[in-house]
Amino acid sequence: xxxxxxxxxxxxxxxxxxxxxxxxxxxxxxxxxxxxxxxxxxxxxxxxxxxxxxxxxxxxxxxxxxxxxxxxxxxxxxxxxxxxxxxxxxxxxxxxxxxxxxxxxxxxxxx
Amino acid sequence: xxxxxxxxxxxxxxxxxxxxxxxxxxxxxxxxxxxxxxxxxxxxxxxxxxxxxxxxxxxxxxxxxxxxxxxxxxxxxxxxxxxxxxxxxxxxxxxxxxxxxxxxxxxxxxx
Numbered sequence: 631x632x633x634x635x636x637x638x639x640x641x642x643x644x645x646x647x648x649x650x651x652x653x654x655x656x657x658x659x660x661x662x663x664x665x666x667x668x669x670x671x672x673x674x675x676x677x678x679x680x681x682x683x684x685x686x687x688x689x690x691x692x693x694x695x696x697x698x699x700x701x702x703x704x705x706x707x708x709x710x711x712x713x714x715x716x717x718x719x720x721x722x723x724x725x726x727x728x729x730x731x732x733x734x735x736x737x738x739x740x741x
Numbered sequence: 742x743x744x745x746x747x748x749x750x751x752x753x754x755x756x757x758x759x760x761x762x763x764x765x766x767x768x769x770x771x772x773x774x775x776x777x778x779x780x781x782x783x784x785x786x787x788x789x790x791x792x793x794x795x796x797x798x799x800x801x802x803x804x805x806x807x808x809x810x811x812x813x814x815x816x817x818x819x820x821x822x823x824x825x826x827x828x829x830x831x832x833x834x835x836x837x838x839x840x841x842x843x844x845x846x847x848x849x850x851x852x
Contacts (some may be wrong), residue, residue, distance in 0.1 A: 634784075663839060673843035677765055707849075719784070727773055727792060728800070729841060733784040
């Protein structure tokens with residue numbers, strides 16, 4: 631049974647700092663991995679999707695990497711800003727209709 | 742572009758009352774549709790998914806049910822709410838193993 635873990639559960643950093651969020655999964659037979667952002671009381675917004683054949687994806691100040699064999703993904707945020715404050719969730723799918731989500735990392739960027 | 746609507750945004754219901762949450766999608770046809778529940782401090786739990794009209798798969802036993810009467814309409818229901826049904830309900834759509842797009846969510850409080 632696939633399980634997704636995100637560490638740390640919460641993180642507070644000063645503005646401008648580069649930071650890394652971690653996601654690990656127990657079954658390496660995944661189809662893709664996605665990172666989402668969730669603002670308080672809102673739905674999820676997709677940030678990056680990495681196919682199982684890819685090693686990384688970049689969008690602006692965000693870079694997500696995938697090491698399928700070790701069951702790990704990281705989301706790198708460069709030059710963090712207060713507007714980056716949110717909960718970040720990762721999710722994996724084995725290619726069926728089912729997506730398994732982690733519990734998220736709550737990020738606070740201090741001005 | 743794709744848009745996903747959910748209503749109501751917030752709902753307070755007494756224990757034992759019925760429930761009906763609606764989700765509609767625009768800008769796509771024959772989407773896979775999903776209902777998730779997010780309890781405080783926990784990840785997203787997949788409740789139901791649907792790959793077509795009248796086709797519903799349930800992920801966890803519970804007193805909730807789902808229906809898909811039209812291609813782009815997904816309804817979550819209960820005949821008698823329990824306290825444990827409180828949470829944040831999210832509707833999403835997505836293709837097979839591709840990015841999921843989420844609605845704004847419905848916050849349900851059962852008293």
